[in-house]
Structure formats: structure tokens, C-alpha cells
Amino acid sequence: MRTPKSRALGRALRQAREDNDLRLRDFAAKLGRDPGMLSRWETGERTPRPDQVAQILALLGVNGERYEEIIRLTEGTRASQWLALTLPEQREQLNTLVDLEQSATTITEASPLLIPGLLQITPYIRAIMTSGSVPPDETATRIAIRNGRKEVLKGHNPVRLVALVGEAALCQLIGSPEIMAEQLRYLLDAASWPNVDLRVIPFSTGWHPGLEGLFQLIESKNATPVVQLENRRSGLFLHEDDDIDPYRRAIEMMLRVALNHIDSTDLIARYANRWETAL
Known part of the structure; x- marks a missing residue:
């Protein structure tokens, strides 16, 4: 496999x-x-x-x-999980993530606290990296990689993106009110693309599986599905059915409680207006 x-x-x-x-x-x-x-x-x-x-x-x-x-990289290639703890192996995971995204048919990203990576604008990305103390000499490269990943949403046969965004991501100040307003206007534009299903999970929902943390399910026609998770110190890839199924169920639960397309875009627009009035 x-x-x-x-x-x-x-x-x-x-x-x-x-x-x-x-x-x-x-x-x-x-x-x-x-x-x-x-x-x-x-x-x-x-x-x-x-x-x-x-x-x-x-x-x-x-x-x-x-x-x-x-x-x-020859160690544990058939293991059920790939946990990367060192910086070199995390770089290999990033390269593999790019490869997986480029061959994917559907990507589902649950992002409770931040705008999903594939929908982030450059100023938003830069603000995160600056606040996160990313070395200045690495910032430009990381931004270029993040922006390059977004190309899978465009072109002749773009990937389908299901973005499950927590309401907290809309009201969390990243960078400045101007950046937030621009970011949310970009979200509204992306929501109109035929290959993007953008759904907001409101605060009123209460607990849902997305609150446990960000994750991404990547599905392809000719490859096993992969779940990707990351935190500040490590990255994890899962590919066994027993590991993938709980995330599929989590996505189903989040879709049931998320706002529909019209209500999601209405809420995003309201927050965009709030950020614009804060300028």
C-alpha cells in the first residue's frame, strides 16, 4: 500500500x-x-x-x-501512522502534503480557530508567522509555499474543498482590522467558487468534534485517504481505515450543525462589515 x-x-x-x-x-x-x-x-x-x-x-x-x-525515511514506511518530530521530517511531511493536495479530488478541512490554510491571504499568513516568531529569512519561503498550495483550487480540474470554519476564526484578530476585513472579503469571494463548499459552525452550536483541533482529510481517486494533523511541535499523518473513520464521522457531525451556504456567507459578511467599521 x-x-x-x-x-x-x-x-x-x-x-x-x-x-x-x-x-x-x-x-x-x-x-x-x-x-x-x-x-x-x-x-x-x-x-x-x-x-x-x-x-x-x-x-x-x-x-x-x-x-x-x-x-x-526508510524507517516505518508501512506503519499505520507517520509522526514527525524533527524539523527535517516535518519538512518532508510538508512536501508530501503538497503532493497529496495536488493529486486530491476532495479536501475537507476543519478549522475551528483560524481561516483554513488553503483560503488564507498573504497578509493573514504573514501576520501569523510574524506573531509566531518565524525567522525573517524563512517567512518569504513559507508564504510562497502556502500560496503555491492554493493553486489546487484553480485551473481546469480544481480540487473540491469543503471548509468547516469555526465562528471564532471570523472574530479573532490576526494582524489588523484591515487584514481581517480583506481576509473575510476573500472568503466571500471563495465561497462563490463552484468547487468550494464553505460552511461556518456558529458559537451557538455548543460542542462539536472540530473543537478538538484542526485537521484535514485528503481524498484521491487512486490513493488511500489521508488525515493530516499538526501542532506546534509535530505533524501526524494517518492512513489506516480505523484511524480515518473517526474523522469521517466527525465531519458528518460538523456538517449537520454547520450553517448552510447562505447563512454562512451572511455571517461572514457581517463580521467583514464589523472589521471595516473598526478601521
């Missing part, structure tokens, strides 16, 4: 080969492997042993920290 971590390993191997300007068939011959097998390794459909990965990296001249990072 193709797991998020096996995808990450495959992507890292493919990137290392492409960095050396080697075509897959040519490198397979150099490696003494069947091109089909090498292709399956690079897509994550099959997982090479650590010694096979070491051989690949040696032939490609990969060494030092990058060598160690890729070798660590």
Missing part, C-alpha cells in the same frame, strides 16, 4: 535523480535495476530496503545531512 511516508521517500529519491539530470531508464541501467521497479520506488508504490536506498544515494553523490534524512 502506498503510504504518505513511502510517497515521501519516493519523492526524495526522484528529486535526487532529477537533480543529477538523469532519466529514469538511464539511471536504472546504471543501478542494475528494472526501470519499472525503480519507477515504483519513486512513486511510493513499493519501498526499497535501506541498503538499496543507500546504494541509490551513493551513486547519486548524496551525502551528509541529506543522506541521513532520506535514510531515516
Whole structure:
């Protein structure tokens, strides 16, 4: 089974080969492997042993920290969960998240306290990172990655986004009233896109599963569904049915208590007006 971590390993191997300007068939011959097998390794459909990965990296001249990072990806590729605690592994998870989003058909994001990542505008993102003490030399790169991820919502065959937004995200000041007004006006625009189902869960609902924290369910036609969670110190990917099902049920519960499309946009518009009058 193709797991998020096996995808990450495959992507890292493919990137290392492409960095050396080697075509897959040519490198397979150099490696003494069947091109089909090498292709399956690079897509994550099959997982090479650590010694096979070491051989690949040696032939490609990969060494030092990058060598160690890729070798660590061979550990637990078939495990039911992928927990990333170190910064290098969290970066690999981010790369895998981008890959998953680009091949997804539907993304459901539950975001009780902040605007969902795929719907955040640049000033809103920058305000979060500045308040979160992200080093200035990393801010521009992170903003570019976040904005690049939003491209999945556009184009010929855009992903379907179901955004379950807590009312708290509409009234929590991030940056300035001007930024909040611009962000909520952008939400109203996004809500009109045919591939975006934006639903607000009001304060009056009481408890619902989204209050337990942000999560994202990513579904694709030819891949196992993945749930992605993150906090300040770690990231977690789940892909087993027993782990995915509780999040599916949580989404069903939140959809039942969320406002419909018209009431959601009305509430967003009211908060946008409040922020504009606060300027």
C-alpha cells in the first residue's frame, strides 16, 4: 500500500535523480535495476530496503545531512501512522502534503480557530508567522509555499474543498482590522467558487468534534485517504481505515450543525462589515 511516508521517500529519491539530470531508464541501467521497479520506488508504490536506498544515494553523490534524512525515511514506511518530530521530517511531511493536495479530488478541512490554510491571504499568513516568531529569512519561503498550495483550487480540474470554519476564526484578530476585513472579503469571494463548499459552525452550536483541533482529510481517486494533523511541535499523518473513520464521522457531525451556504456567507459578511467599521 502506498503510504504518505513511502510517497515521501519516493519523492526524495526522484528529486535526487532529477537533480543529477538523469532519466529514469538511464539511471536504472546504471543501478542494475528494472526501470519499472525503480519507477515504483519513486512513486511510493513499493519501498526499497535501506541498503538499496543507500546504494541509490551513493551513486547519486548524496551525502551528509541529506543522506541521513532520506535514510531515516526508510524507517516505518508501512506503519499505520507517520509522526514527525524533527524539523527535517516535518519538512518532508510538508512536501508530501503538497503532493497529496495536488493529486486530491476532495479536501475537507476543519478549522475551528483560524481561516483554513488553503483560503488564507498573504497578509493573514504573514501576520501569523510574524506573531509566531518565524525567522525573517524563512517567512518569504513559507508564504510562497502556502500560496503555491492554493493553486489546487484553480485551473481546469480544481480540487473540491469543503471548509468547516469555526465562528471564532471570523472574530479573532490576526494582524489588523484591515487584514481581517480583506481576509473575510476573500472568503466571500471563495465561497462563490463552484468547487468550494464553505460552511461556518456558529458559537451557538455548543460542542462539536472540530473543537478538538484542526485537521484535514485528503481524498484521491487512486490513493488511500489521508488525515493530516499538526501542532506546534509535530505533524501526524494517518492512513489506516480505523484511524480515518473517526474523522469521517466527525465531519458528518460538523456538517449537520454547520450553517448552510447562505447563512454562512451572511455571517461572514457581517463580521467583514464589523472589521471595516473598526478601521
